[in-house]
Amino acid sequence: MLNRVPFNEALLSTVGTPNQTKLLDSSPRSRVWRVRLADRRLVVVKQITDGGDTGADANTRFAREVAGLRLAGRASGPAVAPAVLATDPSSRVMVLEHVDDLGRTDDWMPGYAESLARLHALTGPADAGALPVWSGPTATDAESFLALARALDVPVPSTVPQELADLLERLDPTSHHALLHGDPCPGNDLRTADGVRFVDFERASLGNGLIELAYFRIGFPTCWCAMSVTAAPLAEVEDVYRTTWRGLTGKDAPGDLADACAGWLIQGDALVERAHRGTVDQLARVPAEDFEWGYVSARERLVHRLGVVADMTRDHDHLHAVGRLSSALADRLLVRWPTLRPLPTHDARPWY
Numbered sequence: 001m002l003n004r005v006p007f008n009e010a011l012l013s014t015v016g017t018p019n020q021t022k023l024l025d026s027s028p029r030s031r032v033w034r035v036r037l038a039d040r041r042l043v044v045v046k047q048i049t050d051g052g053d054t055g056a057d058a059n060t061r062f063a064r065e066v067a068g069l070r071l072a073g074r075a076s077g078p079a080v081a082p083a084v085l086a087t088d089p090s091s092r093v094m095v096l097e098h099v100d101d102l103g104r105t106d107d108w109m110p111g112y113a114e115s116l117a118r119l120h121a122l123t124g125p126a127d128a129g130a131l132p133v134w135s136g137p138t139a140t141d142a143e144s145f146l147a148l149a150r151a152l153d154v155p156v157p158s159t160v161p162q163e164l165a166d167l168l169e170r171l172d173p174t175s176h177h178a179l180l181h182g183d184p185c186p187g188n189d190l191r192t193a194d195g196v197r198f199v200d201f202e203r204a205s206l207g208n209g210l211i212e213l214a215y216f217r218i219g220f221p222t223c224w225c226a227m228s229v230t231a232a233p234l235a236e237v238e239d240v241y242r243t244t245w246r247g248l249t250g251k252d253a254p255g256d257l258a259d260a261c262a263g264w265l266i267q268g269d270a271l272v273e274r275a276h277r278g279t280v281d282q283l284a285r286v287p288a289e290d291f292e293w294g295y296v297s298a299r300e301r302l303v304h305r306l307g308v309v310a311d312m313t314r315d316h317d318h319l320h321a322v323g324r325l326s327s328a329l330a331d332r333l334l335v336r337w338p339t340l341r342p343l344p345t346h347d348a349r350p351w352y
Helices: 009-014 055-072 109-120 139-151 159-172 231-249 257-265 296-314 320-336
Strands: 018-024 028-036 042-048 084-088 095-098 177-178 189-192 195-198 204-205
Touching: 009 084, 028 195, 042 189, 055 084, 055 177, 055 257, 109 177, 109 189, 109 195, 109 257, 139 320, 159 320, 231 320, 257 296, 296 320
Parallel strands: none
Antiparallel strands: 018 028, 028 042, 042 095, 084 095, 177 204, 189 195
């Protein structure tokens, strides 16, 4: 039954008849097939499943992905996502253009950064309401971060609470309308002859593009395969992103990359996979247990993020105390657990 593509009569008449199907690996929240139609065309069929959600939540994820893909379909020149060929909302099925992935390449990041900037630049204020606004850190996250410092007996500078409150205000997404992918991780980026295309837009939103440019520095925070990027490649990809954005919009990318990285740092939910987010205070778990996601532990992810924020805020006008606290927290974690490993480097990224 799982290999049976859920085509209704409308899809059969619109797209054609499936001839050969192959069920592909996917998350528990979807089923994905590669399908060869009777006319020999290849397509991808994706069905959003409950995956532990209520039906209403699954319907929301379906609508969100379709909306994100259709907005991404505005790209002029090389595409940045597969085209939507047909949908069946009643079964939460979408039929997508099949994209040939060229596979492994050592120099994968510049093309990724260019396509990410092109994706982000596709939307603007007129698109407000087309997708949910980006959901960033909250006051609860800030308090959890402070509680972590107290639990580890790290003194909190007196100005840190106000710096964090001001950070949350600066990260307010309501004035930003970039098309965010929501999970731009290895495996969700397909390398083609015309550039990178992104797939899996279930978490698409509107917000500040620097939130996703920060992935390179902060270690790909929503991904099981956390990675670090060293100085020279990091400078290159950030320059590619900013140059591409400026060429498309005529303006510099708005916001502060240090703010974006600090926002990821204080979100405990960015230490665990999606199914476990919103369940418990993940930062509160860190002093008592080290839990793994993929091949990297929570403490290892956290030490990397603390180091990034500490380095970025040494001379920062608004996050100087947060940076000093981050540095002290990183030191405390490494003293208490000296076997913590650095994140794998970007050239060790997995390929699918």
